[in-house]
Amino acid sequence: MSETKTKTVRRLGDVVFANLAFFAGVSILATLATVAAFLFVQSVPAFTGPEIEASKDGFWAYVLPYVFGTVYASVIALLIATPLAIGIALYISHFANRRFAQLLGYSVDLLAAIPSVVYGLWGILVLAPFLNPTFMWLNENLGWIPFFSGQVSATGRTMLTVGIVLAIMVLPIMAALIREVFLQTPRLHEEAALALGATRWEMIKMAVLPFGRTGIISAAMLGLGRALGETMAVAMVLSPAAVINFAVLTSSNSNTIAANIALQFPEAGGNYTNLLIATGLVLFAITMVVNMIARWIISRRAEFSGAN
């Protein structure tokens, strides 16, 4: 009797909290819907209005280099950041002594707090000039690889520099997430591996990495999401052109969608503004697709991970 009674009692606090939580949850959907609706509605005049000088060859011809640039820069960033992030996470979770690991953990979190405009400045004033001699060397010695071919930029403000800046920017969030996942590896799995005579590396290979695989994938996708949308640092560092170019050391680099909007919007007027918003819609779609693929991979892999 008393048991059923306690179950049905609802105090004011419960009601208020349940509703607050409900609204918090719904607000995410509402925000997303508002942004999507804004992008849709504002994109329409770009197609129905008078012809825009910038997109006289059609919308897709206009946006394609930027789509390419967005994806290309993010992929480079991810290629650099993922192994590094796994390394950092492994070191913090399994190698470093506890005190040092803590310090390292704080520093990684601190990296995440640096605003992107500062990364942009650092990219222009420090990283680009620093990397330029390396770029020259790469071009001279490995110029036969298409990626390193072409006339090397004299200032170092290239796609590869942007990729590295982006990699550093997405590193903290990736490292933090992967570290948390690695720390959750069941103690028993690790000890079992060690008991079977595995070295530390073998233990990590057998117990930690398989367990953390989905975590690594979600971390990579989170990093990719941030890299795709990064605006300020790219706008400041990259020397852009409206071309599709695989070479990463030249002055003509495909701009990213977000950076292009940031660069062109201040002086845009009429339905050129709508054209820029339409490219924003494309970016929105790309980000959504990336996230969906990530979800799909994670759900497919979940049963193979050590989590269950």
Next chain:
Amino acid sequence: MKQTVQRQRFQKKNVALAGLGVIASLVLTGCAVNEQPGYQQNGGEPTQVSDLVGTINGSGSSAMAAGQEAWIAAFQILNPGVTVNYDPTGSGTGRAQFVEGATSFTGSDSYWNDTELAGQFPSCEAGTLPWELPIWISPIAVIFNLNGISNLNMDGKTVAGIFAGKINNWSDQAIAATNPGVDLPDLAITAVHRSDESGTSKNFTDYLAAVAPDVWTVGPIEAWPSEYGGEGAQGTSGVVSAVSGGNGTIGYVDASRSGELGTVSVKVGDGFVGYSAEAAAKVVDASPLVEGRESFDLATKIDRNTTESGAYPIVLVSYVMGCNDYVDDAQAELVRAWGTFLVSVEGQNVAAVSAGSAPISDSLREKAQAIIDQIR
């Protein structure tokens, strides 16, 4: 280890305190800026203060934004009762807002086109047209970074060739021909342009298109054509840092920002002219007015091909525009005072000092003042 942790904590606290200090000082200075009369008292010298009261709203050119800021600050000291607002929305938007009647003056990098003049201006009495005055002159310097060389002479065709990607080595004959005795290195040229749309690009390429139409074939543009290559950088600061960061780089920026970098003197007539305030003002005087305009419309077709000796043709000229006959007479009085200040020696110098523009010549000032006096 423990010590480091403690020190970290201590530093954190310090940072927090410093942060508080910054916020507090921001809040305090924020108050001070609004108190115009107080500022005036602190100035010491008693200034002649007008008793005009009211608000003038304007919007438009962002190229002029720094100048407008300086003008507004100085004007409000002389006229404590008047509030001037200027929103740097960009020239196109600024003109559109004026045409809608939302503002009583506007700043624009290009003069009224005929379609706009044929339409209505709600702030002005029906059937009357606005005045426009080219009173913001900003020279554009061609800057370069080349070891030990601080000045080079080039004709328009060479400059166009460099920025169109057709001349790509500093030892090129075209450059050497106009610079006898200068030891030009065998070094690739990196031409830096603005990656954002900008009036600076438009005026610079307008010059290239005018002096070398067969080399610079795309006309005046704001967005750089990708087939011309070169390197893009964001904003004036971006171009300056790209040019100073590279070796063998060349770019174009507001002259006030050229700093220590080498600059190009361009060929005008038989000589070579470097940028200077006087040279920039001179080209405006030497250029013809647009034909078929009202007497109070000083729309000027900048003559980039001028042969006037000592005139520097790479300038950005912005106009200030307002009604010749306001519907609101109180507004007319305010704008008259505002306009008089803008063209005055003092007003032009204020802009020159804080925003690096070139003061207008005396002859232009006389013409402009006559037009402003007629505002009703």
